Amino acid sequence: MYQEIFSKYTPTKDNLIYILHDIQDSDPQHYISEEAVQAISEYLNLPANHIYGVITFYSMYSTTPRGKNIIRLCESPHCYIKGSENILRKMKNSLNVGVGETTKDGVFTLELCACLGVCGNAPVMMINDDVYGDLTEDKVDDILAKLREVK
Amino acid sequence: MKYFRTHILIGINDTSKQAGVDAFIKTLRESLTAAGLQEEINILETGPLGFFGKGICLTVYPDNVNYENVKVEDVAELVDEHFLKGRPVNRLMFDAGSKFTPKFNYESRIVLRNSGIIDPESIDEYLGTGGYEAWEKALQMKPMDIVDEVKKSGLRGRGGAGFPTGLKWSFTAPIECEQKYVVVNADEGEPGTFKDRLIMEGDPHQLLEGIMICAKAVGATKAYIYIRGEYKLSINRLKKAIEQCYNYGLLGKNIFESGFDLDIDLKIGAGAYVCGEETALIESLEGNRGNPRWKPPFPGVKGLWGCPTIVNNVETLANVPYIIKHGAEGYKKFGTPDCSGTKVYTILGDVAYPGLCEIDMGTTLRTIINEYAGGMKQGFRFKAALIGGAAGVILSDRLLDVKMDLNSLNQYSAVLGSGAILVMNENTSIVDMLWSILRFFRHESCGKCAPCRNGSQQLYDLINKIKKGQGTEDDLDKLLLIAETMQQTSFCALGQSPVMPIRSALDNFRDEFLALTKK
Numbered sequence: 001m002y003q004e005i006f007s008k009y010t011p012t013k014d015n016l017i018y019i020l021h022d023i024q025d026s027d028p029q030h031y032i033s034e035e036a037v038q039a040i041s042e043y044l045n046l047p048a049n050h051i052y053g054v055i056t057f058y059s060m061y062s063t064t065p066r067g068k069n070i071i072r073l074c075e076s077p078h079c080y081i082k083g084s085e086n087i088l089r090k091m092k093n094s095l096n097v098g099v100g101e102t103t104k105d106g107v108f109t110l111e112l113c114a115c116l117g118v119c120g121n122a123p124v125m126m127i128n129d130d131v132y133g134d135l136t137e138d139k140v141d142d143i144l145a146k147l148r149e150v151k
Numbered sequence: 152m153k154y155f156r157t158h159i160l161i162g163i164n165d166t167s168k169q170a171g172v173d174a175f176i177k178t179l180r181e182s183l184t185a186a187g188l189q190e191e192i193n194i195l196e197t198g199p200l201g202f203f204g205k206g207i208c209l210t211v212y213p214d215n216v217n218y219e220n221v222k223v224e225d226v227a228e229l230v231d232e233h234f235l236k237g238r239p240v241n242r243l244m245f246d247a248g249s250k251f252t253p254k255f256n257y258e259s260r261i262v263l264r265n266s267g268i269i270d271p272e273s274i275d276e277y278l279g280t281g282g283y284e285a286w287e288k289a290l291q292m293k294p295m296d297i298v299d300e301v302k303k304s305g306l307r308g309r310g311g312a313g314f315p316t317g318l319k320w321s322f323t324a325p326i327e328c329e330q331k332y333v334v335v336n337a338d339e340g341e342p343g344t345f346k347d348r349l350i351m352e353g354d355p356h357q358l359l360e361g362i363m364i365c366a367k368a369v370g371a372t373k374a375y376i377y378i379r380g381e382y383k384l385s386i387n388r389l390k391k392a393i394e395q396c397y398n399y400g401l402l403g404k405n406i407f408e409s410g411f412d413l414d415i416d417l418k419i420g421a422g423a424y425v426c427g428e429e430t431a432l433i434e435s436l437e438g439n440r441g442n443p444r445w446k447p448p449f450p451g452v453k454g455l456w457g458c459p460t461i462v463n464n465v466e467t468l469a470n471v472p473y474i475i476k477h478g479a480e481g482y483k484k485f486g487t488p489d490c491s492g493t494k495v496y497t498i499l500g501d502v503a504y505p506g507l508c509e510i511d512m513g514t515t516l517r518t519i520i521n522e523y524a525g526g527m528k529q530g531f532r533f534k535a536a537l538i539g540g541a542a543g544v545i546l547s548d549r550l551l552d553v554k555m556d557l558n559s560l561n562q563y564s565a566v567l568g569s570g571a572i573l574v575m576n577e578n579t580s581i582v583d584m585l586w587s588i589l590r591f592f593r594h595e596s597c598g599k600c601a602p603c604r605n606g607s608q609q610l611y612d613l614i615n616k617i618k619k620g621q622g623t624e625d626d627l628d629k630l631l632l633i634a635e636t637m638q639q640t641s642f643c644a645l646g647q648s649p650v651m652p653i654r655s656a657l658d659n660f661r662d663e664f665l666a667l668t669k670k
Contacts (some may be wrong), residue, residue, distance in 0.1 A: 014437050057423060078343045115342040118166065133166045
């Protein structure tokens with residue numbers, strides 16, 4: 001099942017990062033499974049521990065299954081003084097999960113992240129590939145509700 | 152060429168896309184046509200407009216009016232009042248209360264000269280502003296002449312460390328070997344910094360032209376742009392720009408029959424602050440954990456896959472086309488004698504007009520805040536400014552008149568860093584701010600060396616204790632001692648950095664920390 005992704009890349013180590021990106025993006029649970037690591041290990045002829053080392057080093061990769069929508073709320077200094085803690089509290093309450101956890105229905109995973117470089121609109125979060133800025137507690141519910149509706 | 156009486160510039164970015172800019176433009180176009188204005192008023196989709204407003208933002212020329220947070224529902228009023236009758240709509244204006252006209256000083260812009268004016272997705276518009284003339288010139292120059300010109304210009308790295316760019320190139324250029332590389336550091340992760348993103352979104356071709364000239368100067372035939380995975384819009388615009396260059400024959404084999412080959416490729420990062428360090432970035436490109444390497448050998452001699460590699464910041468390379476086109480002397484008209492050129496700043500926080508600007512090196516912080524950011528937001532007083540992100544310094548009003556350039560700031564053990572300026576009002580807690588910075592370092596330490604791995608945790612524990620009111624005066628000294636030890640013993644710049652915010656916070660705001668400690 002990973003062959004389609006592998007066929008886009010030559011089996012050299014420098015392609016590991018991109019293969020990991022592609023595999024994670026194509027997985028409905030947005031993570032890199034043990035089977036995937038084994039398959040990559042064979043394709044790139046790299047030890048599995050090297051691949052685990054890389055996966056756990058970078059914040060964008062996950063080795064545990066995640067929700068359909070991945071929320072990444074910025075906790076860096078600028079968002080922090082603009083009230084990202086309040087947004088986090090609100091989000092935890094609305095979703096009834098802690099940081100790094102997935103909602104029971106599997107729709108959302110809540111994560112924290114470092115500066116997203118959209119500080120002009122702090123506090124900021126990214127959900128999947130989209131940036132949401134100038135967050136307020138009221139806005140959070142609207143955004144979550146809209147995403148829940150998407151089938 | 153068609154002439155329009157009014158131009159409406161619309162900033163296309165992640166925020167405005169989220170706010171539905173496509174639907175807005177469609178409605179605006181229809182309404183202008185319905186009012187019979189389509190031949191008089193031009194709509195231009197462009198990059199960063201220079202101010203950080205909410206939602207969809209517009210700039211209207213020649214009126215120089217900025218609107219923020221405009222919605223589809225506002226189109227009728229905008230067309231009726233402003234575009235037909237010439238009466239700007241006050242309630243939609245960006246901070247109409249401040250009575251401040253932002254200074255865009257286009258005359259002294261180098262890197263941002265096209266930003267917010269041209270369509271960044273069109274190579275023809277870039278060519279129309281004199282783009283790629285420097286590349287054409289460079290193709291006819293001897294490599295060492297390009298290096299010398301850049302050396303003479305006094306250009307220094309804009310990523311933080313401020314290393315002379317020409318000198319860096321001069322180490323790599325004479326090496327004879329099969330393969331050399333140029334790597335662009337677009338892994339912008341310094342908190343509060345996003346100038347590189349705005350440069351790439353606003354004028355991607357200028358960066359590409361800088362890369363081409365650098366590659367020719369050092370003899371590299373392959374260049375990689377290592378860009379953050381989160382910068383989706385920059386990635387798309389660069390991809391498009393690179394494709395256009397191949398179509399126009401500006402890249403590829405035997406470019407313009409000069410015998411010179413060059414390919415540029417994008418490489419997407421996966422989220423690690425430490426990858427902004429040049430050797431960690433190279434490790435990441437090779438498919439490894441982003442742990443920094445021992446230096447020397449420096450990447451200029453032995454870098455990517457063991458080959459000589461130039462690693463330069465986005466803003467640094469975006470300066471290069473101007474230097475080649477106008478010569479070192481033309482470039483040195485900007486800035487101070489010791490520190491030439493301009494600097495791109497992002498000004499954030501409690502100022503009236505937060506925004507993006509490019510200003511001569513050596514301008515004081517006071518001038519930057521008052522003349523380019525409209526001073527403090529109404530009702531707020533200046534307390535402190537964080538300069539250069541987490542690996543930066545916290546300055547008090549005592550230092551408002553320091554010249555912002557690489558040398559002057561060094562005298563105060565401050566650095567210009569990445570050009571991020573975060574202005575804080577009198578109600579901001581410096582202890583809180585420092586807590587947030589130290590939490591960041593603890594999270595981002597890569598774990599390779601013990602001083603940084605353990606030190607960043609200890610710093611976080613101490614500031615936590617102080618923040619909770621359980622610290623003592625001794626803890627303040629300990630904070631500094633640990634940070635200084637990290638500075639002397641850490642493997643790379645990450646572990647060497649926490650001392651800067653800590654020392655400056657304690658120097659300038661010690662009383663505030665003392666007030667929280669137990670007697």
